[in-house]
Amino acid sequence: MAAQASIAVGSQVWVEDPDEAWIDGEVLKVNGDTITVKCSNEKTVTAKASHVHAKDPEESPCGVDDMTKLAYLHEPGVLQNLKSRYDMNEIYTYTGSILIAVNPFRRLPHLYDIQMMEQYKGADFGELSPHPFAVADVAYRLMLNEGISQSILVSGESGAGKTESTKMIMRYLAYMGGKAATEGRTVEKQVLQSNPVLEAFGNAKTVRNNNSSRFGKFVEIQFDQKGRISGAAVRTYLLERSRVCQISESERNYHCFYMICAGSPEEREKYKLGDPSTFHYLNQSNCYKIDGLDESKEYLETRKAMDIIGISSEEQEAIFRIVAAILHLGNVEFAEGDDVDSSKPKNEKSMFHLRTAAELFMCDEKALEDSLCKRIIVTRDENIVKTLDAEAAKGSRDALAKTVYSRLFDW
Ligand SMILES: Nc1ncnc2c1ncn2[C@@H]1O[C@H](COP(=O)(O)OP(=O)(O)OP(=O)(O)O)[C@@H](O)[C@H]1O
Structure with missing residues (x-):
């Protein structure tokens, strides 16, 4: 990292700003630990020296494609560089071998087409503009040349673009490791088609992201000696159960x-x-x-x-039956039962949903009702059946829905 330059009167600096995060300006006065800056928005601010950072007076308005080339690698310098590039539709920037992606929030199909993949195929890292294909290509080549497994870590806050970036990387690897059209492209297709399936069951609209992944995943793509895809496995972690x-x-x-x-x-x-x-x-x-x-x-x-990833129509049928059953289960409401601290389905409507949920789960209706309205306490000598009040039965209903859904997802 470049050293922090000494800040003197007349220096170009960045200073914290409540609206812009950082704003540039010129130092008017240095008084021990405090610095007075005339900002480019005409405001004059005084800040602690530790909150003022030097600005490179020679920085290019177009930014640099690798942040290691920046004169000062501090927060305002990094953010300014990303902004300058983003304003020119350059959403990717390197920091050494790390790729930083700024979400464009609009489709940029030309960035990810086959011609682009062809360009990055075998190109030296850093030779072409920063791109997830370049990262995937390095990993692919290293795996082939060194014979060692490679990992690509994708991280960022919700809505940053991890899912999209991962899909691009998978697409590139599937393209590189794909078989000739005549040999059938089943494995690579399956690798790519795992995404829409996982998204259907594990993604939801949140305030930040209309297609937010509510789980973590580890995608493993296996290649043979020739670099052809031979298999794949997707492991998922920590689905957000409460959302159900x-x-x-x-x-x-x-x-x-x-x-x-x-x-x-x-x-x-x-x-x-x-x-x-x-x-x-x-x-x-x-x-x-x-x-x-x-x-x-x-x-x-x-x-x-x-269909493509090999889930049979019977299995699909069973999966969607369970999804529908969970919806019906959620509509079962409870009222106080005849005994103290007991409960029963509230009315005919709740009975209908309970019956339908049982039909779809393919279980006995009474057994389902008992599992919601009663709890079995297992002791050493006997099993004690305890009735639950309406509130507790509602809790059992939700617990069952969450467990069934997360088991379905893990399957
Ligand atoms: N490279 C891109 N090109 C076009 N749109 C993008 C790109 N990256 C992200 N987006 C848009 O931003 C949205 C959010 O991105 P994405 O789902 O990848 O975020 P995420 O980091 O995976 O979020 P979460 O952690 O919530 O799952 C996408 O649905 C898409 O509309």
């Missing part, structure tokens, strides 16, 4: 719930589904639609992706 039963304002539950409500009329009939607003697990936030997203199309795409 509870959603905050402006957020949604997992996409698959809305997809199934937008299925064909026959399917909706089969699963006894209606509008998402009629389900407790979906209607807590008053947010049902995502701009530009056609749920029925997404549903068909997900089914297609499931």
Whole structure:
């Protein structure tokens, strides 16, 4: 890292600003530990010397493609460089071998097409503009040349673009490790099609991101000696279970719930589904639609992706039956039962949803009701059945929904 330059009267500096984060200016006065700066917005501020950073007077307005080339590698310098590049539609910047991506929040298809992949194929790192394909290419070549497994870590806050960047990296690796069209492209297709399936069940709209992954994942792609994809495994971690039963304002539950409500009329009939607003697990936030997203199309795409990754139609049927069952389960409400501290389904409507959930789970209706309204305490000598009040039964219902959904996701 370049050394911090000494700051004297007349120096160009960056100083903290409540609106802009950092603003540039010229030093008017240095008084021991305090520095007075005339900012470019005409304001004069006095700040502690430790909060004032030197600005490179010769910095290029276009920024640099690798931050290690910056004269001063401090926060305002890094942010200014990223901003200058972003203003020129350059969303990627290196810091040595690390790639920094700034979310463009708009589609940039020309950045990721086949011609682009061809350009990065075998190009020296740093020779071309910073790009996830370059990072993927280095990893691919190192794996081939050194015979050692390679890892690419993608991190960032929610909405930063991790999922999109990961998809680009996977696309490049699938392209490089793909077989000739005549040999069939099953494995690489399966690798890529795992994304829409995982997103349908593990992604949801949040305040920050319409397609937020609510789980962590480790994607492993295996290659043979010739660098061809031979297999893949996706491990998922820590799905946000609470979302199944509870959603905050402006957020949604997992996409698959809305997809199934937008299925064909026959399917909706089969699963006894209606509008998402009629389900407790979906209607807590008053947010049902995502701009530009056609749920029925997404549903068909997900089914297609499931076909490609080898989930049979019977298995798909079972998966969506469970998704629908969870929606019905959430609509079962409880009232005080006949005994003290006991409960029962509240009314005919709750009975209908309980019955439908049991049919879809393919279990006995009474057994399902008992599992919600009673608790079995196992002691050394006997099993004691304890009835639950309406509030506790509601808790059991939500716990069951969360457990079933997370087991389904892990499957
Ligand atoms: N390179 C990109 N090109 C175009 N749009 C992008 C790009 N990266 C991100 N986006 C947009 O930003 C949205 C959020 O990105 P993404 O889902 O990848 O974030 P994330 O870091 O994975 O967030 P989370 O942690 O919430 O899952 C995407 O749905 C997409 O609309």
